[in-house]
Amino acid sequence: MPDERSWAQRGKVRYMTSAYDNLDGNRVIDLAKEVDANLTLVSFTSTTGQRERWKWRVIKPFVQRAHDAGIKVSFYMKTTSIQWKPMFHERPESRDWIMLYQDGSPALYGADPARYMGCLNNPGWRQYLKDMIASAVEHGANGLFYDNYPGGAGLMAG
8 A cells, every 4th residue: 555645755746825715626626737736725724713714614625626636735724823803703712812022012923913923822722723723634634734933032921
């Protein structure tokens, strides 16, 4: 039985990002085949509330169609970036998950006042990320791509 991960060996991955922006899964799959991609990336983590999660109902069928076409699907996951307005509205407990600067103000992601950084030291935020991993597995992800990893001086746990 061949190693199922042979597609991921050095020099074998032919990657195409789709981020599933246009939600035309058939077109994404056709384009991936056209450019000989064997891996595509779709946005998955829900830190923007319903605005992002509504796509989940179409992702599972997309993943199945991609797999049927021989294309692996990796899910784009946000490690720290939180669109705080929808998140705080839908999950009030998320107010406690925010990374803070030393002066107590929320750490902004990329200086964007609409995006706060989740604190990886906070058990609530870590559980939320674990729940997103479980959901990604349920949706058929072949891999996870983590972005928005924190760095920089002057940050502390909230």
